Amino acid sequence: MSYNRIKQLNEINMPINYKAIIANNVGKYYRLGIKEQDEGSLLKSVISFIRSPLRNYRTYKSLYNFKDIKSEADLERRNVLRALHDVSFEVDSGEVVGFIGHNGAGKSTLLKILCRITDPTFGRVEIRGRISSLLEVGTGFHPELTGRENVYLNGTILGMRKNEIDDRFDEIVEFSGIEKFIETPVKRYSSGMRVRLAFSVAAHLEPEILIVDEVLAVGDIEFQRKCLNKMKEFGGRGRTVLFVSHNMQAITRLCSRVIVLEHGQIVDDGPAEKVVAAYLTSQSGSMAVRQWDRAGEAPGNEVAGLVSISIKNNSGHITEAHDIREPMTVEMQFIVKEPGHVFMPNFHFIDAQGIEAFSTLDIDPKWRNKPRPAGRYSSIVKIPGNLMAEGLYSIRSTLITVNPIKVICNIQNSVSFTVVDSLEGNSARGDFGGRMGGVLRPKLEWETRYEDTLDWPQAEGNGN
Ligand SMILES: Nc1ncnc2c1ncn2[C@@H]1O[C@H](COP(=O)(O)OP(=O)(O)OP(=O)(O)O)[C@@H](O)[C@H]1O
Ligand SMILES: [Mg+2]
Structure with a gap:
């Protein structure tokens, strides 16, 4: 079934407002510091070598099995890190949601779970719609393949046909601004070039849900601005966007709703300006x-x-x-x-x-x-x-x-x-989400009048 056909079916079957994401009591544990064994003698190391497949298997199993954790105290005793704990939230289709919080708060872990890159230890997530994500610089790219080949690879993974990717290819490359390197293997790209191409691919392959983690920090200011505008435009077309950033201006400019994570838990969730203001105050009151x-x-x-x-x-x-x-x-x-x-x-x-x-x-x-x-x-x-x-x-x-x-x-x-700044439309920026220069931002009075219709006399000889 072609990509467009799937898209049409999705559009027919899906109600206008539906839950795009439901996360229910999501938890993620990591087992830390499993050490190499020091065998001591030759005999011990031979025995250990013979036993090692079994031991490796047990170690591997223990990485994903947390039955030994029954209380908070067990976490420390067993060297288990709780990256996410009891995280529940819902996102409506068309919502643009920002995730903020300290380093190590669990933001990237949460996005990886939503994109099914990693499984939650507890709880479940439900996703409706195709996801395109940009989690870490260049994930989803194959280093040996050229930029062009990677664009096709990513499109195919999203369920698109070759001719559908052909149609968007020029736009993707133009947005990324790396035309000259499109036939070069991605392993030769700088991290900035990878971000440019990765963002461009993620945003142009028309997913229903776009998930972007922090990558904007790598691009230059001009490209960051382009990305923010693209995401805003994407949200404006009723697509769902999840965006993690430490840049509060980008967050309030883009998102209508913000969720704050702290030590793996949601501590605030609400309108962007209000939540960001409270977050900043709590940081450095x-x-x-x-x-x-x-x-x-x-x-x-x-x-x-x-x-x-x-x-x-x-x-x-x-x-x-x-x-x-x-x-x-x-x-x-x-x-x-x-x-x-x-x-x-x-x-x-x-x-x-x-x-x-x-x-x-x-x-x-x-x-x-x-x-x-x-x-x-x-x-x-x-x-x-x-x-x-x-x-x-x-x-x-x-x-x-x-x-x-x-x-x-x-x-x-x-x-x-x-x-x-606010996104509610009643500050000086109105509904504009892009960059506004200057140290002052007065809200001034504008008046726009409809002066005339367009039925001017046609110039002679104008063939158009
Ligand atoms: N694969 C892993 N193995 C062990 N611990 C991990 C792993 N991935 C993440 N963690 C830990 O989980 C916690 C949450 O990490 P995460 O990357 O989600 O934080 P973050 O909010 O994205 O932080 P940052 O703002 O620095 O990007 C951290 O303590 C981190 O060290
Ligand atoms: Mg992170």
Whole structure:
């Protein structure tokens, strides 16, 4: 049966919204550190040699049999690693889901189970639809075969006919950008070239489910952008996409839903911006606040000294991750020790490239140009939503006195935060998932008018 025929049948038989993936109590154990035996004497090693097939068989069996693990304590005793534990979730067709979590959290293991590269130790997964995956650089490629041969090999594995692959071949090669090397064996490719071809094949062979693990880290920025756009377009056409990445911007730009894995378990699952924001906050919550508890350590001099700098979200919580659409506040607390000076607290917002996006100083008329009595002060500035572009920012915090200007303290990278863009369509990026440049991302008012119909007079002699 031809590929198109299978596709048509699938499309006829499948309801518009169906569960593409169901994972039920999935667990994966690995047995670690099975050591070589040290035989000691010649006789022992001869006996051991004779017995080794049996021993090897037992060792092999034990790699996949975990009947000896009855409690948590057995895991450590028997040197068994629990890479995944009790993982259950469902993915609807057409959902674009991101998986995030620390190194070793179990993300790749989970994707390998979904692609049936490895079996779960416990539980089961159900998949509806053809899967195309890009798990590790160049998996699914045969090193001795050329790029061209590998494209055909992969297509055939997905159930396509030669003429169907022929139809897509040029597009695949063009997207990959490695036309010159398409007749070269894949073993001669750089890892970047392999990723390019592998992604291109995975995305153009029209699978119903596309699974991509982290590979984007290898390509250059331009290719990463192309891949993200391709995946977004793919999701937009109702295909299911699962995407693992450590790049939170890519995750929020692409995915509507995010699942967080920690020590092999799902610890959060929900709308992308919300989950990513909570994840980033849990990673480095302390970066959103700096506090100097002991007077001796506080930046300053005999005139004044800092107490704290903090960043809060719209609900008043100290947090490191901010929804691009929401306002936030930055607060400087300081103590004036010597009365009679005029103060001017100010903040400088520096992006990840070191560019100062803007600076702001305290212009509250209450204390502007007025000498202050000794005491404790808070200066709070409200930063509107839809102002900064997505990304990481650090704040340089400065406290000065004026008339004459004297710097009391100037702290580089005093606190930092991440702005997370939204996919809901109501931020400045609307429904666009690609890269947007600039350090600012104001949401501006646009107006598009339908001015006229297209029935202009035809030019004479225009044959088209
Ligand atoms: N074949 C294997 N044998 C033994 N242990 C393994 C094997 N594969 C993975 N592990 C272990 O399982 C755990 C989960 O690994 P996994 O590769 O799924 O993590 P990850 O979330 O993808 O991490 P990263 O972000 O670094 O890619 C790790 O502790 C890892 O060492
Ligand atoms: Mg991984």
